[in-house]
Amino acid sequence: MAAYVFRRTLQAIPILFGVAVIVFMIVQLAPGSPIDRFRTPRVSPAQLEALTRLYGLDQPILDQFVKWITAFVQVWRRDAWGYSTLDGQPVLASVLERVPATLRLMGLSLLVTIVVAVPIGVLAAVKQYSWTDKIITTLATIGYAIPSFILGIYVLYFGGVVLKMFPLFGMESLGRGGGDIFDLAWHLVLPVTSLAIQQIAGWARYMRSSMLEVLHQDYVRTAKAKGLPRARVLGKHALRNALIPIVTLLGLSIPALLAGAAITEFIFSYPGLGQYFVQAVGVRDYPVVLALTMVGGLTVVLGNLLADVLYGVVDPRIKY
Amino acid sequence: MTNAVDAGDVGLLELRDLKTHFFTQDGTVRAVDGVTFEIRDGQTLGVVGESGCGKSITAMSVLRLIERPGRIIGGEVLLRGKNVLNYSDQEMRDVRGNQISMIFQEPMTSLNPVYTCGDQIAEAVELHEAISRREAWGRAIEMLAQVGIPEPARRAKQYPHQMSGGMRQRVMIAMALSTNPELLIADEPTTALDVTIQAQILELMKALRERNKMAIMLITHDLGVVAEMADEVVVMYSGKVFERADALTIFEQPHNPYTRGLLASIPRLGDKRERLEVIRGVVPNPLNLPTGCLFKRRCPYAMPVCDTPPPVRQVKAGHISRCWLTPESEPPSIGADAPPEVAEAAAQELTVAGR
Ligand SMILES: Nc1ncnc2c1ncn2[C@@H]1O[C@H](COP(=O)(O)OP(=O)(O)OP(=O)(O)O)[C@@H](O)[C@H]1O
Ligand SMILES: [Mg+2]
Numbered sequence: 001m002a003a004y005v006f007r008r009t010l011q012a013i014p015i016l017f018g019v020a021v022i023v024f025m026i027v028q029l030a031p032g033s034p035i036d037r038f039r040t041p042r043v044s045p046a047q048l049e050a051l052t053r054l055y056g057l058d059q060p061i062l063d064q065f066v067k068w069i070t071a072f073v074q075v076w077r078r079d080a081w082g083y084s085t086l087d088g089q090p091v092l093a094s095v096l097e098r099v100p101a102t103l104r105l106m107g108l109s110l111l112v113t114i115v116v117a118v119p120i121g122v123l124a125a126v127k128q129y130s131w132t133d134k135i136i137t138t139l140a141t142i143g144y145a146i147p148s149f150i151l152g153i154y155v156l157y158f159g160g161v162v163l164k165m166f167p168l169f170g171m172e173s174l175g176r177g178g179g180d181i182f183d184l185a186w187h188l189v190l191p192v193t194s195l196a197i198q199q200i201a202g203w204a205r206y207m208r209s210s211m212l213e214v215l216h217q218d219y220v221r222t223a224k225a226k227g228l229p230r231a232r233v234l235g236k237h238a239l240r241n242a243l244i245p246i247v248t249l250l251g252l253s254i255p256a257l258l259a260g261a262a263i264t265e266f267i268f269s270y271p272g273l274g275q276y277f278v279q280a281v282g283v284r285d286y287p288v289v290l291a292l293t294m295v296g297g298l299t300v301v302l303g304n305l306l307a308d309v310l311y312g313v314v315d316p317r318i319k320y
Numbered sequence: 321m322t323n324a325v326d327a328g329d330v331g332l333l334e335l336r337d338l339k340t341h342f343f344t345q346d347g348t349v350r351a352v353d354g355v356t357f358e359i360r361d362g363q364t365l366g367v368v369g370e371s372g373c374g375k376s377i378t379a380m381s382v383l384r385l386i387e388r389p390g391r392i393i394g395g396e397v398l399l400r401g402k403n404v405l406n407y408s409d410q411e412m413r414d415v416r417g418n419q420i421s422m423i424f425q426e427p428m429t430s431l432n433p434v435y436t437c438g439d440q441i442a443e444a445v446e447l448h449e450a451i452s453r454r455e456a457w458g459r460a461i462e463m464l465a466q467v468g469i470p471e472p473a474r475r476a477k478q479y480p481h482q483m484s485g486g487m488r489q490r491v492m493i494a495m496a497l498s499t500n501p502e503l504l505i506a507d508e509p510t511t512a513l514d515v516t517i518q519a520q521i522l523e524l525m526k527a528l529r530e531r532n533k534m535a536i537m538l539i540t541h542d543l544g545v546v547a548e549m550a551d552e553v554v555v556m557y558s559g560k561v562f563e564r565a566d567a568l569t570i571f572e573q574p575h576n577p578y579t580r581g582l583l584a585s586i587p588r589l590g591d592k593r594e595r596l597e598v599i600r601g602v603v604p605n606p607l608n609l610p611t612g613c614l615f616k617r618r619c620p621y622a623m624p625v626c627d628t629p630p631p632v633r634q635v636k637a638g639h640i641s642r643c644w645l646t647p648e649s650e651p652p653s654i655g656a657d658a659p660p661e662v663a664e665a666a667a668q669e670l671t672v673a674g675r
Binding site: 217218219221222223224225226227228229230237240241244314315316317 | 383385409413414415416417418421422424426429430431432433434435443444447448479481492495
């Protein structure tokens with residue numbers, strides 16, 4: 001197992017390098033440039049020229065890339081990921097500072113998602129074609145189809161404006177910083193709800209189909225033929241097998257969760273990585289965009305690795 | 321239990337006019353359509369017939385394992401004289417895996433891949449007998465040894481994928497027998513296995529049958545297996561029983577043309593025939609059954625009268641056949657109970673054919 005993880009980690013290096021190349025090219029090809037925001041009538045062409053040279057934007061792309069990537073991997077250095085062109089802060093530090101907030105949001109959403117979606121999906125499968133199933137399937141399809149930013153806005157409007165029970169933005173109340181758990185939780189309710197609803201829809205559908213497939217397996221019939229009560233047949237023999245693909249999904253869904261978190265954070269002005277990213281894209285803060293896209297790529301690779309490792313843990317047929 | 325054996329005549333299991341139909345989008349499939357037979361204590365009943373004739377569905381109906389869109393729509397399944405179709409779910413669970421065990425047709429997929437073999441056997445024992453987990457595990461190992469699995473203690477801890485098909489089928493048998501059932505339903509227990517393993521499994525079943533004094537309902541389309549194992553035989557075709565008799569009669573004096581067709585298709589040692597006779601044609605589409613006799617389109621003896629559903633005739637005591645041919649019919653002659661105009665037409669046809 002350890003050897004397998006090590007091998008997979010080594011394999012991840014060329015993949016991440018490829019990601020770096022592509023990301024760098026996309027940023028190059030994207031319209032606009034980091035100095036665009038200085039283009040006002042009061043800034044002279046000579047000054048723009050000087051800025052271009054300052055940021056190294058006049059050098060060949062290959063040189064720019066090599067310079068960026070060699071610095072980027074030296075994560076033990078404070079300036080490894082460069083400085084934000086917006087606020088001049090070191091990007092690495094800003095990213096690390098926001099990681100806990102995003103992890104909290106993602107982790108809680110995932111937890112809520114699983115706790116809600118798994119029973120719903122199982123229920124729909126066990127009662128296939130019944131009204132329960134039809135209602136669940138319809139709601140899940142709708143939930144799946146609603147764009148996440150619209151859903152987020154509705155959740156915000158309903159929870160914050162109509163019910164007036166939850167804050168409209170932020171991670172903690174002003175002047176209450178310093179980790180008051182209840183305050184943090186109170187601020188998380190709406191973002192977590194919003195992010196979880198999108199995820200629940202997909203997971204419930206997936207759980208339903210996974211369970212349906214298992215219910216028609218011969219070993220479920222064997223369990224029934226033994227005389228086991230229905231609850232044991234479903235809970236022990238069917239569910240355990242139906243969860244195998246779900247556990248794999250856990251790893252694979254992390255990148256999508258991160259993407260969902262970005263939009264949610266933006267809508268709820270929640271100071272995490274996502275909000276940081278959306279804001280950076282808006283002002284072409286290239287060092288931040290590059291760094292966060294690499295973080296995204298790393299998440300995909302790690303999620304895949306996690307999926308494969310978990311698969312081996314839950315399915316005795318898999319050996320590394 | 322001894323009482324029941326003494327009573328002799330109260331069959332262990334009796335099916336009466338059992339009907340299990342599947343209500344599919346394309347129409348109704350009459351998978352089991354009026355099946356009647358009986359199994360007595362300690363007896364081995366062979367159920368034979370071509371693929372799709374309803375053997376497995378009959379067996380699953382006995383344990384009420386039919387899933388939608390299928391439904392048992394009529395008849396009785398009498399277990400020691402009581403109709404299990406009226407049992408509550410709880411009563412049914414006490415029958416399953418306890419009084420009646422079943423081995424399924426698919427040894428490769430019938431065991432749960434995420435639990436060890438020992439665990440799956442112990443689970444059945446623990447369920448039906450008031451014993452501890454440890455004792456149940458002990459019994460599982462004992463059962464694995466009984467079905468001839470070497471190193472049973474080690475094998476019990478293995479998962480199904482670590483075993484071959486033959487081994488898995490033995491595990492299934494061990495599981496089925498672990499609770500000492502009165503009836504074992506074995507659905508094609510050897511079909512998926514290669515010939516040597518097949519012979520071993522049959523020997524094993526014979527030995528266990530003697531030791532445990534249990535009855536077996538042996539489903540197969542292999543008449544060789546039937547010849548080796550069965551006391552009585554039920555021949556099924558398109559959801560109906562076509563012939564039923566003791567094994568010797570089925571092999572030596574079959575009455576029904578379908579049974580004769582099946583027998584003609586078994587290869588025999590020293591066979592001089594150029595090619596095996598197989599029954600011409602195919603099993604009728606269950607969604608579009610012919611009227612009258614279901615076998616008429618393939619039957620070498622088909623007559624006009626066969627457009628009317630044939631009677632179930634008693635050929636002799638304990639031997640019945642679903643056919644218009646009379647018991648003495650060799651060469652075939654039309655039954656005297658046919659409607660007169662049909663009989664006349666048939667007689668004419670036979671004369672023409674005879675020339
Ligand atoms: N779920 C289902 N839906 C519709 N028809 C079904 C279903 N299950 C079985 N049948 C039909 O019931 C009939 C009997 O099937 P069954 O499995 O009992 O055949 P069998 O005699 O066991 O055949 P084999 O020798 O291939 O195992 C077949 O015509 C089959 O098409
Ligand atoms: Mg079958």
